Amino acid sequence: MKRTAIIGAGALGQQLAQHLRQTVGWQVAGFFDDWYATSTGPEPVFGKVADVAAAYAAGRFDNLLIGIGYHHMARRQELFEDLLAAGLPFAQFVHPAAYVDVSAVLAPGVFVSPGCILDLNVRLEANVLLYTGCIVAHDSAIGSHTIMGPGVRLAGRVRIGERCFLGVGTTIIDSRTVVADVRTGGGAVLIHDADASGTYVGVPARRLPAHSIAPESDSLESC
Ligand SMILES: CC(=O)SCCNC(=O)CCNC(=O)[C@H](O)C(C)(C)COP(=O)(O)OP(=O)(O)OC[C@H]1O[C@@H](n2cnc3c(N)ncnc32)[C@H](O)[C@@H]1OP(=O)(O)O
Structure with missing residues (x-):
């Protein structure tokens, strides 16, 4: 153990x-x-x-x-x-109530919560966290440190960059690319590439102007 x-x-x-x-x-x-x-x-x-x-x-x-x-x-x-x-070893956790195809590649520090489904040739880079019930379809890849909120759904061949946060229930259609440092609002549906960092909301998703985004909090408290 x-x-x-x-x-x-x-x-x-x-x-x-x-x-x-x-x-x-x-x-x-x-x-x-x-x-x-x-x-x-x-x-x-x-x-x-x-x-x-x-x-x-x-x-x-x-x-x-x-x-x-x-x-x-x-x-x-x-x-x-x-x-x-510094040479510290990282775990790689996949909850037993998740389905991960044998072809999936998971890097160190990855955490996969219950109810997630990772299909053929999915790749999760280092320190990726999937909250409960995320679906990542075939040939999709998620960049390091990215977090997917509950119930995010990625169609096939989606590419997500580093340090993204995909809000609860975000849906991204197939073959779209999301650059690094993108955040999506709850329920966002991306039908185009997200080719600039920032916050995307709505159906179909639009990028919010930078001035309308609340600053990040100082506390390390975070769900
Ligand atoms: C286990 C867990 O709990 S994990 C965490 C899960 N939590 C989430 O997924 C939360 C995701 N966060 C959101 O959806 C937030 O609303 C954010 C990050 C997109 C924006 O938050 P804020 O920076 O506070 O922006 P604010 O609430 O002022 O909204 C800015 C604009 O975006 C719109 N907007 C915000 N969120 C959404 C949304 N989810 N869908 C559609 N429009 C939205 C607002 O109506 C507003 O539009 P306006 O400028 O035309 O009036």
Whole structure:
């Protein structure tokens, strides 16, 4: 049994932990968090992010997952890359209630929630997180650190860039490309390429002017 530590003891970290706790062969060792000194779950907060390497050397956990959510995409990437470069091993979690075709390729740090379906030749790059019930059809590829909200649906041959957040229920038709740093609103339907970073909403999706977007929060709290 591998003991997994989670970076981030807030809402997302607790959701990831709950899936691990209920999955045979997985155990939550504890959390690392620069803000929270305690966890709402049964496992301890071992310390801050700066303490991860020492705790690993001391044998307190076997591998890591990132529980930093869509309000902090740059931090999500930075932490993953720094810890990987420091030689920390990342887990790769696929919930037993997900279907993943044997041809799918999943990179380190990937998290696939219950109810997801990944079809033929799907590729998830490093640190991708799929919330519950996402469908990724054949030959689609999702870039590093990207998060897909509940019930996102990608048709075949869709390409998603790095650090994207696809809001709940987003649908993207086949063969479309989404560049890096795109965010979509809940229920957005992309029928064209998203060829500029920014926020896309509606049916069919339109890109919002930059001034109408709320700034990201400072807190690491994020679902
Ligand atoms: C497990 C989990 O919970 S994971 C998290 C899941 N959560 C989500 O998926 C949330 C997705 N977020 C949204 O949909 C948000 O509305 C965002 C990010 C698109 C925009 O949020 P904000 O920056 O606060 O923008 P704001 O609410 O001011 O809306 C800006 C404009 O976009 C429109 N708009 C916002 N969201 C949507 C939407 N989902 N669909 C259609 N139009 C939308 C607004 O009507 C407004 O239009 P206007 O300028 O013509 O009046």
